[in-house]
Amino acid sequence: xxxxxxxxxxxxxxxxxxxxxxxTIILALMAVCGxxxxxxxxxxxxxxxxxxxxxxxxxxxxGLEPQAKYDDALVAEKKEYQKRSRTIQQIANSRVLxxxxxxxxxxxxxxxxxxxxxxxxxxxxxxxxGKGGPSMNLSALSQSASFTKQANFIDxxxxxxxxxxxxxxxxxxxxxxxxxxxxxxxxxxSFKLELRMKPPGQWARNQKKAKKK
Numbered sequence: 001x002x003x004x005x006x007x008x009x010x011x012x013x014x015x016x017x018x019x020x021x022x023x024t025i026i027l028a029l030m031a032v033c034g035x036x037x038x039x040x041x042x043x044x045x046x047x048x049x050x051x052x053x054x055x056x057x058x059x060x061x062x063g064l065e066p067q068a069k070y071d072d073a074l075v076a077e078k079k080e081y082q083k084r085s086r087t088i089q090q091i092a093n094s095r096v097l098x099x100x101x102x103x104x105x106x107x108x109x110x111x112x113x114x115x116x117x118x119x120x121x122x123x124x125x126x127x128x129x130g131k132g133g134p135s136m137n138l139s140a141l142s143q144s145a146s147f148t149k150q151a152n153f154i155d156x157x158x159x160x161x162x163x164x165x166x167x168x169x170x171x172x173x174x175x176x177x178x179x180x181x182x183x184x185x186x187x188x189x190s191f192k193l194e195l196r197m198k199p200p201g202q203w204a205r206n207q208k209k210a211k212k213k
Contacts, residue, residue, distance in 0.1 A: 104163040118153035119143035133197035145187035
């Protein structure tokens with residue numbers, strides 16, 4: 001059934017919003033405001049917390065920068081020291097202790113005064129560096145016209161373990177018989193003695209050091 005209000009506008013009752021609708025709107029507004037307030041509090045709190053943590057970390061980083069620079073300087077210094085140490089070791093391992101080598105060689109030549117086995121002397125000594133290892137070159141004379149004493153001398157050089165352990169090769173006996181006035185016998189075998197050493201990496205003392213490491 002349809003009801004029609006025929007009263008003039010001024011005599012009609014004022015239309016009001018339904019109480020239920022009004023309360024629904026009020027509750028919705030309260031919920032929205034509450035959400036905004038909660039979001040604002042949480043956002044501001046989190047923002048302040050994060051901002052404070054950021055500032056704290058930045059302060060710590062500024063405090064650690066001098067230590068980091070000092071640590072980098074120590075690392076660089078350590079690397080430079082290790083580089084120098086390796087260079088010094090390489091130089092030391094590739095250097096021949098010629099005084100020691102010559103002392104042992106003189107002992108071989110003297111043969112404890114036994115001239116019957118061999119009697120040699122030298123006119124000059126030269127040392128040359130090579131691609132593999134250094135070499136000793138000597139102009140020598142062996143007493144008597146016999147090549148036997150010269151061969152004995154070369155055998156004694158090879159038999160001397162400490163002296164010959166770093167040698168790669170020695171030339172075979174040879175040469176020529178020359179006159180040797182004022183000596184007895186008055187002849188001698190003139191020959192070249194060539195001793196070539198192994199490369200430094202194959203020297204016995206370097207291999208022993210490597211085994212110890």
